[in-house]
Amino acid sequence: MFSKWFFFLGMVVLAMSWVACGKKVSPGSALIDRELFFGNPALASPQLSPDGRWIAFLREKSGILNIHLVAWGEPLETARALTDEKGRPPAGFTWTRDSRFLLVSQDSGGDENYRLRRLDLSAPADPATGLPVALELPLKKGARASVMALPKGKPGEALLQVNERDEKFFDVERLEIEGMRRTPVWENKEGCADIVADLDGVVRLATRMTKDGGTELMRVEGKKLSAPILKVSWQESMEGFQFRPGNRTAYLETNVGAEDLSYLAEMDPKTGQLSKMESDPLGRVDLSRAAFSEATGELVGTVYFDDRKRNYWKDRSFEEDFLFLRKNFPNQEVGLADMSGNDRRWVVLSSGDTDPGTYHLFDREARKVTKFGALRPDLPQERLAPMRPVRFLSSDGLEIPGYLTLPYGKKAKDLPLLVMPHGGPWARDFWGYNGTVQFFANRGLAVLQPNFRQSTGYGKKFYAAGRHEWGDKMQDDLTWGVKDLVAKGVVDPKRVAIYGGSYGGYAALAGLAFTPDLYAAGASFVGPSNLFTLLNSIPPYWESVRRQFDYFVGDPKNPADEARMQRQSPIFSVGKMKVPLLVVQGANDPRVKKAESDQIVEAYRKRGQAVEYLVAADEGHGFARPDNRMAAMLGLERFLHRHIGSALQEEAPGWLEEKLNKLVMGGVGAGENKKAEDSK
Numbered sequence: 001m002f003s004k005w006f007f008f009l010g011m012v013v014l015a016m017s018w019v020a021c022g023k024k025v026s027p028g029s030a031l032i033d034r035e036l037f038f039g040n041p042a043l044a045s046p047q048l049s050p051d052g053r054w055i056a057f058l059r060e061k062s063g064i065l066n067i068h069l070v071a072w073g074e075p076l077e078t079a080r081a082l083t084d085e086k087g088r089p090p091a092g093f094t095w096t097r098d099s100r101f102l103l104v105s106q107d108s109g110g111d112e113n114y115r116l117r118r119l120d121l122s123a124p125a126d127p128a129t130g131l132p133v134a135l136e137l138p139l140k141k142g143a144r145a146s147v148m149a150l151p152k153g154k155p156g157e158a159l160l161q162v163n164e165r166d167e168k169f170f171d172v173e174r175l176e177i178e179g180m181r182r183t184p185v186w187e188n189k190e191g192c193a194d195i196v197a198d199l200d201g202v203v204r205l206a207t208r209m210t211k212d213g214g215t216e217l218m219r220v221e222g223k224k225l226s227a228p229i230l231k232v233s234w235q236e237s238m239e240g241f242q243f244r245p246g247n248r249t250a251y252l253e254t255n256v257g258a259e260d261l262s263y264l265a266e267m268d269p270k271t272g273q274l275s276k277m278e279s280d281p282l283g284r285v286d287l288s289r290a291a292f293s294e295a296t297g298e299l300v301g302t303v304y305f306d307d308r309k310r311n312y313w314k315d316r317s318f319e320e321d322f323l324f325l326r327k328n329f330p331n332q333e334v335g336l337a338d339m340s341g342n343d344r345r346w347v348v349l350s351s352g353d354t355d356p357g358t359y360h361l362f363d364r365e366a367r368k369v370t371k372f373g374a375l376r377p378d379l380p381q382e383r384l385a386p387m388r389p390v391r392f393l394s395s396d397g398l399e400i401p402g403y404l405t406l407p408y409g410k411k412a413k414d415l416p417l418l419v420m421p422h423g424g425p426w427a428r429d430f431w432g433y434n435g436t437v438q439f440f441a442n443r444g445l446a447v448l449q450p451n452f453r454q455s456t457g458y459g460k461k462f463y464a465a466g467r468h469e470w471g472d473k474m475q476d477d478l479t480w481g482v483k484d485l486v487a488k489g490v491v492d493p494k495r496v497a498i499y500g501g502s503y504g505g506y507a508a509l510a511g512l513a514f515t516p517d518l519y520a521a522g523a524s525f526v527g528p529s530n531l532f533t534l535l536n537s538i539p540p541y542w543e544s545v546r547r548q549f550d551y552f553v554g555d556p557k558n559p560a561d562e563a564r565m566q567r568q569s570p571i572f573s574v575g576k577m578k579v580p581l582l583v584v585q586g587a588n589d590p591r592v593k594k595a596e597s598d599q600i601v602e603a604y605r606k607r608g609q610a611v612e613y614l615v616a617a618d619e620g621h622g623f624a625r626p627d628n629r630m631a632a633m634l635g636l637e638r639f640l641h642r643h644i645g646s647a648l649q650e651e652a653p654g655w656l657e658e659k660l661n662k663l664v665m666g667g668v669g670a671g672e673n674k675k676a677e678d679s680k
Helices: 034-038 316-328 435-442 460-464 473-487 503-514 531-535 540-552 559-568 570-576 594-606 626-644 654-667
Strands: 044-048 054-061 064-071 092-095 101-106 115-120 134-136 145-149 157-162 171-176 181-186 195-197 203-209 215-221 230-232 238-243 250-254 263-267 274-278 289-292 299-305 309-313 333-339 345-352 355-363 368-374 387-393 399-405 415-419 446-450 491-501 521-525 581-586 611-616
Touching: 034 435, 034 626, 044 092, 044 333, 044 345, 101 145, 115 145, 145 195, 157 181, 203 238, 203 540, 238 289, 250 289, 299 316, 309 316, 316 333, 316 345, 387 473, 399 435, 399 473, 415 473, 415 626, 435 446, 435 626, 446 473, 473 491, 473 503, 491 503, 491 626, 503 521, 503 570, 521 626, 531 559, 531 594, 559 570, 570 594, 581 594, 581 626, 581 654, 594 611, 611 626, 611 654, 626 654
Parallel strands: 415 446, 415 491, 491 521, 521 581, 581 611
Antiparallel strands: 044 054, 054 064, 092 101, 101 115, 115 134, 145 157, 157 171, 171 181, 195 203, 203 215, 215 230, 238 250, 250 263, 263 274, 289 299, 299 309, 333 345, 345 355, 355 368, 387 399, 399 446
């Protein structure tokens, strides 16, 4: 099962979980200002240093999210900036084991060629900037480097995965952090996808895709690989490898064998022999993740995402403290965001479907909970809409789970509907706050989020039911969700739109092409329009999992797949598409390249059909800049208002109108010289 390497997922949601400080709507207004949904958050992504003394987190600086640092227990106002990015936020950051450095990832304009920088928090600041001195890892242009592991017993080292030798595959290197010196550890000449080190930083295991779409696990023996010690079929998975203390056995998540749902197993890394430990006690969903103690490395709990999250604890002290926190935050989801190296200090997130979330600091010994900061302190939660789980039958009788959000204060009758399929497609939607959902519910729309077949988390039969079903039964799962709501009288059948990002963008195009009478409008954000050009242009560094795409979607070089893939590609059915379309694209997207959007826009224009095209020159597979996010959402808000009658916040500041116009101009003339019909 294709879980780790989410094909399209990444930053596919146009409106991320951000909040802005800025213009607000008066308390008496029914509409909440769009900036409160889509601007920058007040804070995000707090990470606790291993020694428990410091918290690094993201906060706005000069309009862009940047890394800040504050001491444990000190007010946020005392935080100091560690970075001063001007174009886009850091893609990620992590503490080193000695709490001395931060390792920061960054790309350029969304190209996903991640560079790695080291910030020294123990050295004097740069006198010119006041920021920590940054040292970047030298890489040739187009290469990527990421942190693979930080061995606890070697605090001055990190293991990296780097594709500098061969852009298609990632080798393992050891980084001496203070001097930023790299030494080779293992060359990935066998095309392995997942490489696993033990707790001492020794590379022990590697997985590789098989010709029939399955996966095999091998031991790493010096420079070579052993014969496979464990194999799973195309329907099955094995992932989440975590060695136990002593490195004699390892945990993993798998559904190999007769089991439909994935379970936690313990494995002998010498033989591959498995011992099942636990699956969902209710028998409903896959194992979502296992939680481990930072202090001991032992298993402390498991998590299952059903309609709502469920926790099962193995460590009594963790369970007692979690239940204590639940009492402090009743009727909310409580999540452990991070903890210190000795387990004594936690960063906790409390949130809900109408609550974007608040981070708290929890001292376990003192049983003291202190508010750290809310993500959206200005968002009026009392005007947000509850999200409820729903289930309905698809065209072949398969039950499809999902979520429905109805506009606050309105009767569930003859409402306009926005169908919002998730990206991936190897992903799923969850219960909880979703900025895009709440924004459009506030604009008077019902919002349906179907977890269509091939969504992850519901067992291998549900997952396998989506093989070769792009645009077919996977699309039926959306169609029958609309029919169910229409039959119940909840939705007005003449006011239904579809919008999604990445795979969800494909589903939006497919909905307009293959069910042209169902929707009144559609919007695609970085959505593929042509399966041939999509699969022929995937990034080189996905070569190790290329067979998975071929097996689940189709092989462009296989004549047996050709007719089906052409039928499933919206670009070849533009003649059937008859309702207005909005397309949004990042010019630097390496996953779903700009040509995918250019093709469908050009084909629409040739037929004189209504199409709007927004292109951001400085974005990739997702919009990281708040001005681009805001402008694109303004365009989508106006588009849906015109075509399905949702409410509209008419006023917009001048800078936002200028930014939207820039995105519009970025799409003018795009794709004019391409021939969509010849692109196969």
